[in-house]
Amino acid sequence: MARFCILCLIAFISVTSAQFIPPYTEDCRTDMYPPKGPTFKGTVSWYTIDLDLPPHKRWTSLITEKKKDLDNMIQVIRDLAKAFVPSGRLIELVDVTLPLMVNTLPNPFKDEIKGIALDSGIPLGEITLFNIFYEVFTVCTSVVAEDSKGNLLHGRNLDFGLFMGHPRVDSGQRDGMWMSFLTRSVLENATSYDNARYALAQTKLLAPAYFILGGNQSGQGCIITRSRELSLDLLELNVKLGRWYVLETNYDHWEEPFFLDDRRTPAMTCMNKTTQTNISIKTLYDMLSTKPVLNKLTTYTTLMQVSEGTLESYIRDCPNPCMPW
Numbered sequence: 001m002a003r004f005c006i007l008c009l010i011a012f013i014s015v016t017s018a019q020f021i022p023p024y025t026e027d028c029r030t031d032m033y034p035p036k037g038p039t040f041k042g043t044v045s046w047y048t049i050d051l052d053l054p055p056h057k058r059w060t061s062l063i064t065e066k067k068k069d070l071d072n073m074i075q076v077i078r079d080l081a082k083a084f085v086p087s088g089r090l091i092e093l094v095d096v097t098l099p100l101m102v103n104t105l106p107n108p109f110k111d112e113i114k115g116i117a118l119d120s121g122i123p124l125g126e127i128t129l130f131n132i133f134y135e136v137f138t139v140c141t142s143v144v145a146e147d148s149k150g151n152l153l154h155g156r157n158l159d160f161g162l163f164m165g166h167p168r169v170d171s172g173q174r175d176g177m178w179m180s181f182l183t184r185s186v187l188e189n190a191t192s193y194d195n196a197r198y199a200l201a202q203t204k205l206l207a208p209a210y211f212i213l214g215g216n217q218s219g220q221g222c223i224i225t226r227s228r229e230l231s232l233d234l235l236e237l238n239v240k241l242g243r244w245y246v247l248e249t250n251y252d253h254w255e256e257p258f259f260l261d262d263r264r265t266p267a268m269t270c271m272n273k274t275t276q277t278n279i280s281i282k283t284l285y286d287m288l289s290t291k292p293v294l295n296k297l298t299t300y301t302t303l304m305q306v307s308e309g310t311l312e313s314y315i316r317d318c319p320n321p322c323m324p325w
C-alpha cells in the first residue's frame with residue numbers, strides 16, 4: 001500500500017515536468033458503488049494490532065508478513081534521496097540524525113518505532129522517516145455528512161503527493177506533537193466526541209493541520225483548522241442552518257482555492273446535487289469518484305458509517321485523461 005504511494009509520487013514528478021495539463025473535470029458520477037471498473041484496484045486488507053502487547057512487539061507479525069514490501073518501499077525512498085543528493089549525504093543524515101529524534105518521542109511511539117526497526121532490520125532513522133513521511137506528503141478530500149435520519153457518514157480520498165496549499169509561515173521553538181501521533185492518541189484514548197475535539201483543537205503541534213472529526217450523534221461533525229499553537233477556526237455541522245456536511249481539501253475553508261488545484265468546488269457541487277435525503281455510503285463513493293476529486297494521486301477511498309460500524313477502504317486508480325493532482 002505505502003509502496004504504491006511512493007510510485008504515485010514519482011509518476012507525479014515526471015508528469016508535471018513533461019507537460020502542463022489543464023484541470024480536467026467531469027459531471028458528478030453515479031452508480032460507481034459497489035466499487036468496480038478501471039478506477040477500482042482492489043480492497044485493503046484488514047490487520048489486527050493487539051494493543052495489549054508491549055509496544056515493541058505490537059507490529060512484529062505485520063512487519064514480518066510485509067517485510068518484502070517494506071524493503072522495496074524503503075529502497076524507493078533511498079533512490080529518491082540519492083537522485084536529489086547523489087553523494088548519499090541525505091540518507092546519511094537520516095540515518096544519523098533521526099534516531100536521535102526517536103528518543104525524544106513519547107511512548108508508545110518511541111518503543112513501537114524501535115520495535116519495527118528491529119523486526120524489519122531497516123535502520124531506525126529510515127523507519128522514522130517513513131513514519132513522518134505522511135505529514136508532508138498527504139493531501140486529502142474529507143467530508144463528514146449527516147443524513148436525514150441523523151446518521152453520520154464520513155468519506156475521504158487520500159491523495160499522496162506534494163503539498164499544494166499555502167502552508168502558513170510559522171516560527172519559534174520546534175516543540176509540539178506530530179499530527180499522526182496526536183491522531184493515533186485520540187483514536188486510542190479519547191472517550192467522547194467532545195473530548196476528541198478538545199484534544200485536536202488544543203494540543204500543540206509541530207506544523208499547522210486540518211482535522212476532520214465525526215461523532216456518533218446528530219450534529220457531531222467538524223473541521224478544526226489549526227496553527228501550531230492553537231485552533232484558528234471550528235466549522236461544525238448545523239443541519240438547521242442547512243449545513244448538513246462539512247468538507248475539507250487543503251485550503252482554509254474561508255479562502256478561495258487555487259484554481260489549478262480546486263477539488264473543493266467539484267466535491268461540493270456533487271454533495272449539493274446529491275442532497276441530504278440521498279446521502280449514503282454509495283453516493284459518497286460517487287462524489288469521491290468524480291474527477292478531479294479522484295485524481296492521479298488518489299491512493300485510496302475510505303467510507304465510514306458510525307451507526308452501522310462500517311469502514312470500507314478501496315484502492316483507486318485514475319486512468320487518463322486525469323488530473324495529476
Ligand SMILES: *[C@@H]1O[C@H](CO)[C@@H](O)[C@H](O)[C@H]1NC(C)=O
Pocket residue numbers: 107108184185188189
Ligand atoms: C493511551 O492511554 C494509555 C493509558 O494511559 C497509555 O498507556 C497509552 O500510551 C495511550 N496511548 C497513546 C497512543 O497515547
Ligand SMILES: *[C@@H]1O[C@H](CO)[C@@H](O)[C@H](O)[C@H]1NC(C)=O
Pocket residue numbers: 191192193216217
Ligand atoms: C456514542 O459514543 C459515546 C461515547 O463513546 C457513547 O457513550 C454513546 O453510547 C454512543 N451513542 C450512540 C447513539 O451510539
Ligand SMILES: *[C@@H]1O[C@H](CO)[C@@H](O)[C@H](O)[C@H]1NC(C)=O
Pocket residue numbers: 242265266268269272
Ligand atoms: C453548496 O451548497 C452550499 C450550502 O447551500 C453553498 O454554500 C455552496 O456555495 C454550494 N457550493 C457549490 C459548489 O455548489
Ligand SMILES: *[C@@H]1O[C@H](CO)[C@@H](O)[C@H](O)[C@H]1NC(C)=O
Pocket residue numbers: 273274275277278
Ligand atoms: C434521491 O433518490 C431517489 C431514489 O433513488 C431519486 O428518485 C431522486 O431523484 C434522488 N434525488 C436527488 C436529488 O438526486
